[in-house]
Amino acid sequence: MTVGRSAFDVALGWNGGTAYVTTADAGALVPVDTASGAVGAPLTTGAYPLAVALTPVPVK
Numbered sequence: 001m002t003v004g005r006s007a008f009d010v011a012l013g014w015n016g017g018t019a020y021v022t023t024a025d026a027g028a029l030v031p032v033d034t035a036s037g038a039v040g041a042p043l044t045t046g047a048y049p050l051a052v053a054l055t056p057v058p059v060k
Contacts, residue, residue, distance in 0.1 A: 001037050003030040011052040022049040 004023030011020050012034070019032045028042035029052060 001032065001039050003032065003039055004028065004042075008049070009051045011054050013054060014057050020052050020054065022052050024048045024050060 003021045004026045006023055006025040007021050007030075008024045009022045012018070013020065017034055018040075019034050021030045021032060022028075022045070023030055023042070026042060027045055027047050027049065029045050029049060030042045031040035032038070033040070
């Protein structure tokens with residue numbers, strides 16, 4: 001799978017179903033389905049995202 005030329009950091013969603021990968025060259029956070037490896041639509045973050053952190057449980 002390809003998520004960008006400079007994948008930098010990764011974090012798993014609270015249920016492990018999605019991995020979120022930062023791509024510094026594209027200024028985006030890219031969701032990846034961990035079961036299928038399918039790459040989702042990138043979410044724009046701004047310049048050079050180098051880290052990602054997620055809450056451990058869904059926020060209501």
